[in-house]
Amino acid sequence: MSLRHATLGLLARRPSSGYDLLQVFEKSLANVWSATQSQLYAELNRLAEAGLVTVSAEGPRGRKEYAITDDGLAELRHWITDVEPAVQRRSDMLLRVFFLGLVRRDEAEAYLRRRGDVFEEETAELTGIADEIADGDDPLAVYGRIALEWGLRYMRMQREWSEWALAELAAAGPVPAESESAESVPAER
Amino acid sequence: MSLRHATLGLLARRPSSGYDLLQVFEKSLANVWSATQSQLYAELNRLAEAGLVTVSAEGPRGRKEYAITDDGLAELRHWITDVEPAVQRRSDMLLRVFFLGLVRRDEAEAYLRRRGDVFEEETAELTGIADEIADGDDPLAVYGRIALEWGLRYMRMQREWSEWALAELAAAGPVPAESESAESVPAER
DNA sequence: ACGGACATGTAATCGGTTACATGATTAC
DNA sequence: GTAATCATGTAACCGATTACATGTCCGT
Numbered sequence: 001m002s003l004r005h006a007t008l009g010l011l012a013r014r015p016s017s018g019y020d021l022l023q024v025f026e027k028s029l030a031n032v033w034s035a036t037q038s039q040l041y042a043e044l045n046r047l048a049e050a051g052l053v054t055v056s057a058e059g060p061r062g063r064k065e066y067a068i069t070d071d072g073l074a075e076l077r078h079w080i081t082d083v084e085p086a087v088q089r090r091s092d093m094l095l096r097v098f099f100l101g102l103v104r105r106d107e108a109e110a111y112l113r114r115r116g117d118v119f120e121e122e123t124a125e126l127t128g129i130a131d132e133i134a135d136g137d138d139p140l141a142v143y144g145r146i147a148l149e150w151g152l153r154y155m156r157m158q159r160e161w162s163e164w165a166l167a168e169l170a171a172a173g174p175v176p177a178e179s180e181s182a183e184s185v186p187a188e189r
Numbered sequence: 190m191s192l193r194h195a196t197l198g199l200l201a202r203r204p205s206s207g208y209d210l211l212q213v214f215e216k217s218l219a220n221v222w223s224a225t226q227s228q229l230y231a232e233l234n235r236l237a238e239a240g241l242v243t244v245s246a247e248g249p250r251g252r253k254e255y256a257i258t259d260d261g262l263a264e265l266r267h268w269i270t271d272v273e274p275a276v277q278r279r280s281d282m283l284l285r286v287f288f289l290g291l292v293r294r295d296e297a298e299a300y301l302r303r304r305g306d307v308f309e310e311e312t313a314e315l316t317g318i319a320d321e322i323a324d325g326d327d328p329l330a331v332y333g334r335i336a337l338e339w340g341l342r343y344m345r346m347q348r349e350w351s352e353w354a355l356a357e358l359a360a361a362g363p364v365p366a367e368s369e370s371a372e373s374v375p376a377e378r
Numbered sequence: 379a380c381g382g383a384c385a386t387g388t389a390a391t392c393g394g395t396t397a398c399a400t401g402a403t404t405a406c
Numbered sequence: 407g408t409a410a411t412c413a414t415g416t417a418a419c420c421g422a423t424t425a426c427a428t429g430t431c432c433g434t
Contacts, residue, residue, distance in 0.1 A: 001393080002281055009288040019413050032287060034278040036395060041414060061402045061413050076288065081296050085282035085304075087311075089223040092191055093274035097336045098221060099198040099265065107270050108332075115274075122276075142361055143297075146354045147286045150347075157346040158339075165335045172331055190421080208385050225423060230386060250385050250430045 003043050006033045008052060008068055008076040015056045015067035018044050028144070031126075031151060047072070097165075105174075109166060116162035123155040192232050195222045197241060197257055197265040204245045204256035207233050217333075220315075220340060236261070286354075294363075298355060305351035312344040 006029065010021050018041045025035045035043075044066055047053045052072035057065040068076070093115065100108040130148055133141050195218065199210050207230045214224045224232075233255055236242040241261035246254040257265070282304065289297040319337055322330050 002279075002284060003393080005288075006284055009284070009291070012288070012291055017413075022413095029284075029287070031278060032280055032283045034394095038396085038415075038417095039394060042416095045415095059413095060404095062415095063413060073291075077292055080285050080288055080292050081300065085285060088277065088280070089220060090191075091221055091274075091277070094221045094336050094339060095191060095195055095198070095218075096269050096274060097332055097339070098218070099194075099201070099269055100332045100335075102198070102201055102262075103266055103269050111270065142357070143286055143289045146289075146357060147283050149353065149357075150283060150286070150350050153346050153350050154343075157342050161339050161342050164338065168331070168335060168338075192421080206385075211385095223422095227387075227389095227424085228422060231388095234387095248385095249432095251387095252385060 002033060003035055003039060004047065004052075005076060005079045006035065007040070007043055007047060008072050011053055011066055011068040012073060012076060015065050017059070017063050017065050019063070032147065105169070109169060112162045112165050112169075116159050119155045119158040119162065123152065123159070126151045126155065191222060192224055192228060193236065193241075194265060194268045195224065196229070196232055196236060197261050200242055200255055200257040201262060201265060204254050206248070206252050206254050208252070221336065294358070298358060301351045301354050301358075305348050305355075308344045308347040308351065312341065312348070315340045315344065 006025070007021065010016065010024055010029075016024075018037075021044075022035075022037055022040055025033070025040065029035075044053065044064075048055060048066065051069060052075055053066045053068055055064050056067035059065065096111065100111060103111075126148060130145075130152070133145055133148065195214075196210065199205065199213055199218075205213075207226075210233075211224075211226055211229055214222070214229065218224075233242065233253075237244060237255065240258060241264055242255045242257055244253050245256035248254065285300065289300060292300075315337060319334075319341070322334055322337065
């Protein structure tokens, strides 16, 4: 249930409308916690009902500006310091690696090479964001910078891994001669 | 919708019952794709209805053994080679980092230090699995070994990152003197 | 005989996504 | 005037989790 805390965290910086928050979710927070519009508006209403935020101002076009309450801030701090982060237990990308023995060797290699390219693209994107942060010298952005560094290292690690994996495959011999290679599997049924 | 493909992938290795598959999901696949019992049994029925698997044998206690069909294998291969893996866009752990400016400096440091410890524990666990694989010399486990290497590198990267982040905080000065530190925020409201 | 493992299923609930729906205000 | 942006909401659906429910077989 972390949409709740992402929302509280953003409102802790400054009071904002659902619309405002949505921009932030789509831009700065997109790689860390994504949220859809319908989800966010519903959550804001739930948070208000729970007393963790209040409508601090109303503007044109039915705009409602929300502010975090003391209860909300307490809940947020509790979540940050006392709740163990959940370990990610799902990776689409890695699941395919497990089953790479079911496709032809060249297809498996193409998969790993393509991963490397994608990680490289992501790195370029993150580097762009890093430059923006470096320009505007906001001292509060120190934790944002730390989060971003995580992303950069993550991508570098994966790039190196994909290269290592390709080398590992090459070392294991060109194409296995036995019956378990992909080409032979269809013939078996 | 990758539970479907995880299931197909396991059945491509050998025909199995839902109960069998559940053991695999809880052990070897736990860090890559988790599935609950009720989810798995429902999925097997759906897969059978879609003709991607068939009930290949029935055993005692209502045991149903499923085998992948040609259609199932085709679907699985298509998913591996033609479908772009989804990029993960949610991290509980990183979201907290974004908001670390809302708690006291020592709490933020404790958070990062604790991350380092957890990553270390996970590394130990993965190393244990790596040793098991190394013992039994299954040549087919080459892709399992590659997936595992990803995990090991992932944990090492995060351990190094948490140390880097702690150093970065230390370099940024002991505790900021300005109004945005955590202690002052409650007083502002 | 009995406990533990084997074996499958249903129901309620939750968080998230997609699509639909509506309308006000502002800049040109 | 009108298009873009601002602004909020509802409904259907899907995948996943938790809890409940039931029964069989095997080893000791």
